[in-house]
Amino acid sequence: MLKLVAEKSIYLLAALAVLAVANFLQTLQIVQIGFIGVVFLAWAVFSLIFGISVRNSLIFCSLFFIKPIPTSFYCVLFILLITFVFEYQRSHPLVIPYPVALIVLLLTSCYGLIRAREFYYSTQYFAATAIVPLILFILLGNTKLQKEDFILWIKSIVIIGIFLSIIGVFMALAHPEQRLGSLWITAMTINGYYTLAFFFSIALGMEAENSNNKYFWFIGAIIILLGMLYTYTRMALLAVLFGLILIIIMVKKLRYIGMLVLLLIPLIIPSSMVSRIKLGLTFDYSIVIRVIAWFYAIRQIKLAPWFGMGIDVWRHWYAAIIPLDFLYAEHPHNIFLKIWVELGIFGFLSYFYIIGATVRKYYLHLVKRQKDYFSTIIFIGVLALLFACLTDIFIQQFSVSMLFWITLAFMYRLAKNKTQGELQ
Numbered sequence: 001m002l003k004l005v006a007e008k009s010i011y012l013l014a015a016l017a018v019l020a021v022a023n024f025l026q027t028l029q030i031v032q033i034g035f036i037g038v039v040f041l042a043w044a045v046f047s048l049i050f051g052i053s054v055r056n057s058l059i060f061c062s063l064f065f066i067k068p069i070p071t072s073f074y075c076v077l078f079i080l081l082i083t084f085v086f087e088y089q090r091s092h093p094l095v096i097p098y099p100v101a102l103i104v105l106l107l108t109s110c111y112g113l114i115r116a117r118e119f120y121y122s123t124q125y126f127a128a129t130a131i132v133p134l135i136l137f138i139l140l141g142n143t144k145l146q147k148e149d150f151i152l153w154i155k156s157i158v159i160i161g162i163f164l165s166i167i168g169v170f171m172a173l174a175h176p177e178q179r180l181g182s183l184w185i186t187a188m189t190i191n192g193y194y195t196l197a198f199f200f201s202i203a204l205g206m207e208a209e210n211s212n213n214k215y216f217w218f219i220g221a222i223i224i225l226l227g228m229l230y231t232y233t234r235m236a237l238l239a240v241l242f243g244l245i246l247i248i249i250m251v252k253k254l255r256y257i258g259m260l261v262l263l264l265i266p267l268i269i270p271s272s273m274v275s276r277i278k279l280g281l282t283f284d285y286s287i288v289i290r291v292i293a294w295f296y297a298i299r300q301i302k303l304a305p306w307f308g309m310g311i312d313v314w315r316h317w318y319a320a321i322i323p324l325d326f327l328y329a330e331h332p333h334n335i336f337l338k339i340w341v342e343l344g345i346f347g348f349l350s351y352f353y354i355i356g357a358t359v360r361k362y363y364l365h366l367v368k369r370q371k372d373y374f375s376t377i378i379f380i381g382v383l384a385l386l387f388a389c390l391t392d393i394f395i396q397q398f399s400v401s402m403l404f405w406i407t408l409a410f411m412y413r414l415a416k417n418k419t420q421g422e423l424q
Helices: 002-025 030-050 054-066 070-089 099-114 120-141 147-174 187-207 211-229 234-250 252-268 271-282 285-303 314-321 335-368 373-388 398-423
Strands: none
Touching: 030 054, 030 070, 054 070, 054 147, 054 398, 070 120, 070 398, 099 120, 099 335, 120 335, 120 398, 147 187, 147 211, 147 398, 187 211, 187 234, 187 252, 187 373, 187 398, 211 234, 234 252, 234 373, 285 314, 285 335, 314 335, 335 373, 335 398, 373 398
């Protein structure tokens, strides 16, 4: 029934999206409209040269990660939606992955957006939480992408990661007293990108047949790791350590190399990073801020477990109840708590069911059975990013959300390809 309704209403939804964009354009300045025009003109030229396809659109949209801003984020979403409409014209009957979970997530997110207190940030969180997974899973679920397409997209992500890391290291050396995130707005957010790009680069090194290519991707992973270290973010380092430990356990070829990297990491940590680690071992207000935020988040979940408080309402609500201003936190500093606080139990279960089911299928079909080192490291990279989300909300921030859900949608597509191949 869901498929039937979706197939009949796909063009209506596209028309509503165009109407929403037209309404949104009325609020923009001339400079922003000009920027949007340049983005779509560049995509049109790119499509004329290489053709309109899901793979080409994803590669073009990877340029978004060089300097992610909200305007380009919405442009990318609209480009992917247009690509889906073109793809649907020549596709088999519409496939909706996890239809119940995606619809429940969309409904709870819409209800959360209605209850939001301001428009700018809540709309970004709404799009990153519900619209991004909805578009990407339906887009990639209705295409016939293969592993080679995934590898090509990963290469673009890693090359951008290396570029950003080089710039970030030079910026950090020039301004050692500041925490700078290369071309990104914050040093903390870019670490969600760095985490996946680091493990992606290792995966490409394992997949490469030519020894020169292997060295290039492994050296690229080291450069990205340096970019992470020079943001002075301890959780990024812990996420890498967590992933390296999993590599040591799961990938025999890299077992001793992983141990060596673990031993060498202390030698390349910047002195300013060492001072932050020492501070954390003694007394650090950031730890206190997180613990208090977790306490209030759990208490709020107990008070409103079913439908939550609304998207990004925490920002205003927490400022009114926190006893001291310096203990203020913009969010609960834990993605699991934040989703439950904002969307309630139904949104929480649907959101993490999609993530958990996809990661499980990918593990069973491409990691456990096939014992593919490339797939194993991709799997580890996703787990490392989720581990980092224990103290942050990377995958709900629009910049990292796009990267995370494209990766997850590819994992779903490849696991489904494997299942269909086994059935045939």
